Amino acid sequence: MNVLRAKNVSEAIRMQKETNGYFLAGGTYSMVEINSERFDPDCLIDLSLCPELYGIREEEASVHIGALTTFTELEKSELIGRLFPALQKAAAEVGGPQVRNRGTVGGNICAASPAADAATPLLALDATVVAVGVNGERKIPIRKLFLAPRKTCLTPDEVVTEIILPKTGSRSGFIKVGKRNALAVSSINMAVSAVITDGKLTDVRVAAGSCAPTPRLCPRTAACLLADGLNAVPTAQEILMEEISPIDDRWATAEYRRMVAKNMLSALMQEMMEEKA
């Protein structure tokens, strides 16, 4: 297996075209796949020398997160904690310290696991994914990124360069349940973002992970909550059951996931509607 190191994104795209290789970020997903012989690439293209893929940058109406931003950087970022607490919380709960130090937010969404912990907060926060390939740049709403388990709409030559989050003034929260408290894949996770104006809910988005083939938004659940806030939770829980399609697997049963999803929705909505000092 060859490993090439691209010095910038243009070079990475050119190398991919020439070798039909696969991009490598932190390697915490890819290297496990290679080690367990589920993935046998002829060529890997290491992105870690591409300066364009680093950093968290604030603009007037948005925050830009470089694709190579690690979970540790997200967890430690004051800006992310202040504006997007759901993303900070999700980052803090990924794997263990070694995985958080190497694993990147770009790698997390590109690997497209149904259980990807960054995916649900990014869905709830209405993220846009920027990808650059031989045909130029595309801005992809994250709700359109995931096509199937481990499959995105990206073409093999497209490098995710950054993720853009709009500054909407929303509150947001994230809950993950796994088989144990640390180093656990999500049996189910959920993120909610809510805009509260004069004590009233004026916008809300709900995203669930590990309870459908891809991480997904639950727009009908959100519409129900928007109509009547906390009073609508029991009805919204029933709608949520129609919007998710969990399965039995080695991490949890479908029935367990349904029960936990209902409880997560209720807990997150309580958290969103709490009076803030």
Ligand SMILES: Cc1cc2nc3c(=O)[nH]c(=O)nc-3n(C[C@H](O)[C@H](O)[C@H](O)COP(=O)(O)OP(=O)(O)OC[C@H]3O[C@@H](n4cnc5c(N)ncnc54)[C@H](O)[C@@H]3O)c2cc1C
């Ligand atoms: C012990 C352990 C625990 C884990 N725990 C969790 C967990 O709790 N929650 C969780 O969500 N995940 C977990 N993971 C999975 C993994 O760590 C994450 O998905 C991580 O975010 C992957 O990022 P990476 O940078 O390491 O990706 P890589 O392994 O480098 O790449 C993953 C995939 O994305 C592609 N890719 C990477 N970057 C780009 C880019 N910029 N543009 C285009 N394609 C790209 C690669 O080609 C590859 O297909 C765990 C893994 C391990 C080994």
